[in-house]
Amino acid sequence: DAGVIQSPRHEVTEMGQEVTLRCKPISGHDYLFWYRQTMMRGLELLIYFNNNVPIDDSGMPEDRFSAKMPNASFSTLKIQPSEPRDSAVYFCASSLGGGRTTGDTQYFGPGTRLTVL
Amino acid sequence: SQQGEEDPQALSIQEGENATMNCSYKTSINNLQWYRQNSGRGLVHLILIRSNEREKHSGRLRVTLDTSKKSSSLLITASRAADTASYFCATASTSGTYKYIFGTGTRLKVLA
Numbered sequence: 001d002a003g004v005i006q007s008p009r010h011e012v013t014e015m016g017q018e019v020t021l022r023c024k025p026i027s028g029h030d031y032l033f034w035y036r037q038t039m040m041r042g043l044e045l046l047i048y049f050n051n052n053v054p055i056d057d058s059g060m061p062e063d064r065f066s067a068k069m070p071n072a073s074f075s076t077l078k079i080q081p082s083e084p085r086d087s088a089v090y091f092c093a094s095s096l097g098g099g100r101t102t103g104d105t106q107y108f109g110p111g112t113r114l115t116v117l
Numbered sequence: 118s119q120q121g122e123e124d125p126q127a128l129s130i131q132e133g134e135n136a137t138m139n140c141s142y143k144t145s146i147n148n149l150q151w152y153r154q155n156s157g158r159g160l161v162h163l164i165l166i167r168s169n170e171r172e173k174h175s176g177r178l179r180v181t182l183d184t185s186k187k188s189s190s191l192l193i194t195a196s197r198a199a200d201t202a203s204y205f206c207a208t209a210s211t212s213g214t215y216k217y218i219f220g221t222g223t224r225l226k227v228l229a
Contacts, residue, residue: 004159033216042219042220042221042222043160043205043219043222045216045217045218045219048216055214055215055216056216058214091159091160093159093160104209104217105150105162105165106152106160106162106207107162108159108161110158110159111158
């Protein structure tokens with residue numbers, strides 16, 4: 001398996017533009033997570049899906065952020081309009097879904113480094 | 118607020134020495150995981166310890182968990198330059214939606 005695939009790896013855009021980040025999870029994984037990492041705030045969970053259904057989006061910072069998972073092999077994170085403070089590395093991760101008791105190993109993608117000018 | 122807080126924030130040691138990192142968390146958990154992140158890369162899972170376990174080993178890694186103190190430690194023995202990375206703990210609370218919250222991380226530098 002190729003692991004979690006994210007695209008693009010780098011994105012530079014201007015304030016106000018729409019940004020779409022893409023993620024392909026590992027085949028067979030039931031959970032998909034979107035994280036944002038900055039020096040100031042560390043690694044923050046934005047949203048996660050279970051079987052393509054959004055379960056917890058309490059980490060999504062504002063209405064400018066939206067995420068979808070139209071099928072088991074694809075998810076998008078969209079920022080519209082983008083702002084300089086959105087500059088960060090965005091990670092997608094997937095897991096098999098061991099549940100609270102068993103625990104899950106999350107497999108992270110390489111991340112998308114977003115710069116909003 | 119974040120579930121896990123690692124300490125120290127940064128650690129610099131010589132190759133061959135042991136490195137110890139600590140993680141403290143705030144609520145009851147089912148399990149705790151440690152991840153490593155090399156510069157410019159995604160996180161990689163190292164080890165998982167369940168709330169009913171006190172110690173776990175994997176190669177040169179040793180993890181302990183003290184649920185009464187709400188803390189965990191990660192020990193890397195005989196460190197190598199390749200261990201240079203940031204290390205994060207992640208915890209899943211026993212309540213609320215099932216999700217992992219990552220700590221602030223410890224930046225480890227192993228000098229050759």
